Amino acid sequence: MHADPIDLARRLVQRRFPDALAVVLAGSTAAGRATASSDLDIAVLVGDGGETCRETLRFEGRLVELFIHTPTGLGELFAADVASRRAVLQSMYATGLVLLDTGGEAGRARSRAEADLRNGPPALEPETVENKRYSLTDALDDLADAGDPVERLAVAGVVLNVAADLLFDHHRAWVGGGKWLPRRLLEADVECGGALLEGHRHLCETGDPALMIEAAERVLDIVGGPLREGYRRTWRGASEPVAARNAG
Structure with a gap:
């Protein structure tokens, strides 16, 4: 016992x-x-x-x-x-x-x-949100183009995490990692968060990224839309935090 x-x-x-x-x-x-x-x-x-x-x-x-x-x-x-x-x-x-x-x-x-x-948590800086929008847009392009199933799963993980972080920030909700990511994602937004999680599950089980792309694009629309042309960042030197340089 x-x-x-x-x-x-x-x-x-x-x-x-x-x-x-x-x-x-x-x-x-x-x-x-x-x-x-x-x-x-x-x-x-x-x-x-x-x-x-x-x-x-x-x-x-x-x-x-x-x-x-x-x-x-x-x-x-x-x-x-x-x-x-x-x-x-x-x-x-x-x-x-x-x-x-x-x-x-x-x-x-x-x-x-x-x-x-x-x-609630502090809001992300506008530049950080823009970095994440760009990162998610780029990852979604990669996800749509990925032919290798292992690469597709790896990119899907990036999409899930960046989209979740943008959704957390939009709702000023606490973030979570590991098993706490889905729990807090559903607490923050049961509809959009649930769609992200379902899209990720569906991709992992079938290899089909369509549902996940649709869910992540919906998050992008909420926070300002996809970002490609017009994105620009100036190098600030070695003192710039790595997280700011790689906001994904």
């Missing part, structure tokens, strides 16, 4: 962090989607004399992801998550199961996390 994941999380925290200020169990366990092999995502708030870090370990046979932070570190991580438009830690504190709340620390962190989530 597998140990109860909540009890296991409590035992781990009591052993490793007896002086913790707050502990939140997040991820699939808190959401009720956990399986016997799911890892445990645990946010641990420690005093300012502690260390802000991330650690992966195995405890009583269960894989555990620890997100450890001081109050100062938590504020910095919240700010970094807003800047990256991901809000990973905010989601953990806003939706997780509170296992420990010393002096209301978990409640205060949750309130701040919920405020960040309500405010």
Whole structure:
């Protein structure tokens, strides 16, 4: 019989962090989607004399992801998550199961996390949106022309990610990667996001890109249309961030 994941999380925290200020169990366990092999995502708030870090370990046979932070570190991580438009830690504190709340620390962190989530991520700069429009237009041209099935799948991944990012920005919605991309894409726009995901699934299963091209072109129309002729960028030197040079 597998140990109860909540009890296991409590035992781990009591052993490793007896002086913790707050502990939140997040991820699939808190959401009720956990399986016997799911890892445990645990946010641990420690005093300012502690260390802000991330650690992966195995405890009583269960894989555990620890997100450890001081109050100062938590504020910095919240700010970094807003800047990256991901809000990973905010989601953990806003939706997780509170296992420990010393002096209301978990409640205060949750309130701040919920405020960040309500405010939404910062909008992309207009030039970044234009770069992404150009990148998506180019990728769609490649997708339509791709004859090699492996190349077609690779380009489809680019189309999905760039189109999703443009749609996230249009709705001022939090972005996601991996399994969180489809989840957050459907939260942001169930119609257009769903069409993108269905087009990608259809292409992967059949090799036919038509549905995906149609869905991505619809996203392009929402954010200003395809961009080919007239696109121009000036090289700004080695100090220019790579992400700005390759906005796709």
